[in-house]
Amino acid sequence: MTIRTQATELAARLPAGPTVREREPVAGGRVTRDDVARLAGTSTAVVSYVVNGGPRPVAGATRARVLAAIEQLGYRPNALARGLSMRGVMLLGLVVPDAANPFFARLVHAVERAAARRGHLLLVGNTAFSPSAEEHYLDAFSRLSPAALIVVNSADTPGIRHVLSMLDCRVVLLHKRVIGFHGPLVIGDDYRGGWLAAEHLVGHGRKRPLCLSGPDRESPVADRERGFSAALRAAGAPVTSVLRSGFLRAEAMRATLAAIAGSYQPDAIFATTEEHAHGVLAAARAAGVRVPDDLAVLAMDGLPEGEFAAPPLSTVAVDIAGFADMAVNEALNPGPGDTRVTVFGVRLVPRLSCGCAPAPARTSTSTTDV
Amino acid sequence: MTIRTQATELAARLPAGPTVREREPVAGGRVTRDDVARLAGTSTAVVSYVVNGGPRPVAGATRARVLAAIEQLGYRPNALARGLSMRGVMLLGLVVPDAANPFFARLVHAVERAAARRGHLLLVGNTAFSPSAEEHYLDAFSRLSPAALIVVNSADTPGIRHVLSMLDCRVVLLHKRVIGFHGPLVIGDDYRGGWLAAEHLVGHGRKRPLCLSGPDRESPVADRERGFSAALRAAGAPVTSVLRSGFLRAEAMRATLAAIAGSYQPDAIFATTEEHAHGVLAAARAAGVRVPDDLAVLAMDGLPEGEFAAPPLSTVAVDIAGFADMAVNEALNPGPGDTRVTVFGVRLVPRLSCGCAPAPARTSTSTTDV
DNA sequence: CTGAAAGCGCTAACAG
């Protein structure tokens, strides 16, 4: 019905247009500002004024006619043309290593929500931890003239640093530092997280703590390790070497199995990411090691899913929603001190895996307690 | 170094340009095709020819000069201008209910990968199951002239159906049907998945199976329920009513707890989504019900994470990567029969939660066995 | 093989 009406309207009007060459119904807003102006009997500028509420005022009657025409034709401004003219689109680009990873999935979701709240759309790219892929997205996204790019760096290479520095687009680094980068940076208090973890484990009387971390010593996991070791040292507890594995649960599980079979018999494990922790839990189960009795497990990230692990995972949580919101804020507010680095606080969420007793009157309702 | 070189180059050349009005170094590719043409001493058309490899041929020498100029200036074509001119951008839009949900997270990741493989970037929008949010993204995305939109519908409302039908942009529906929509559709074989689940549970000798499903009877979970019930009926097993809960683990847990406390003592539960299954597992744990001994649990979706649940989750898997690839295929190949619906096969992945014995020489390496 | 020029749809001075 509405469709027919519009089609008819257009058909009747097109012949009069300036450039009618039987154009096919291709993608892209068929109805343009010109059509609206013609129907409303005004100039195209006026249409623009009412659509954007400026920069010039428009008489009430005129505005009404334009609005009516817009409504009648189903006019929807073309974002590309607008962006080309305005030198910018209400768009944000987000680059992450792997959107399927629970932590990044949460981050993608939160950033999108924050962007939407501010009227922006979101582009997402997965680098799979490949520097070249990251460079690709940085380049490709920036060509669309987005308001800014939010990047969770995958690997701190010279190539990335170079591209990052000479990109003609605002960039905010999230979650992970890149040496030599001087733009806005939003990270969690990873060092403190590791520190809290160590303190807590020591407080539980654990004597042989182990840290299971990522494959290489890049932030943020490296900072978590360092905080953990430092707190251990400060407590006069034995400082152990770190165990490393990839970010997949299966890899963490394998590494843990080896550690359990090894000579240093850990009685506590701090997993620097929650994915690692799930691997640890699986390994303990497979090896018949009881958690938390024989092995206390403490993770970091603070995902809601941890509540449903067996046993429920104790973790050092980052407020992902706030984290993302801050990043989007930085991205959209070109504040003065653009070298500003924001450090987000972390919070210990004790559940059962570290040895803490179950909360008294717990109803297990929280999925959003992070 | 490279930066300085460019800047100098530009500064020296700008004064000669046609429209130099002290423009600030704003976002958007500063260097344009005009600069390249000037430096290379050719027309702008030729630059376009070499950049796009057509539509007219270019002499080797000329092409070389242009390439050199591009390199020297660090020219990067503006995607908006290109898109405006070409009536389309190498962009795909993906609308999902919730990118933080493990299943959709996987889907977002897979779709992005598939899009990237074909040279496209991806926009992502979260509807939070709100029809109006979905309409918003459909509208906003399409204004950017993307190649197509891939939509995982959130709720089948008249409003959505209307917007969907009159959108001036190619749309592919993924994972969930929408009545009255006649464009390309890519879904999993949900009915069959439910059927397989029932057969398997009956095969394990379970007599009191229960189906835990989503909050309302929309596809795909409704199809899974139907397949489940049908197979049960076919097997002469008691047909039960379905238990419903939201898609969050906590909600599923609550519902399961209630069921366990109820009169119909289920000895098997088919969870129509893997999130539900995790809630079931947690409930069983909390209630002291042994899985699979007292209660067999079989899920559907087939996420790698299920392998790490306690006990490892048996599930009916959808090949998400293939699923996404198919959707992107449909989105990018405007095949003739655009009403085509592709149904993706499913596969039972028996693990321990349903009562199947652990595989003989299992090394627990698979994280990607789906 | 190369260049001039007409758009793509929208914004924003700059006159009326």
Place this chain on the structure above:
DNA sequence: CTGTTAGCGCTTTCAG
């Protein structure tokens, strides 16, 4: 308050 017009940067037809 409203209309004219010159771009935004790129593609492509149509002459040379």
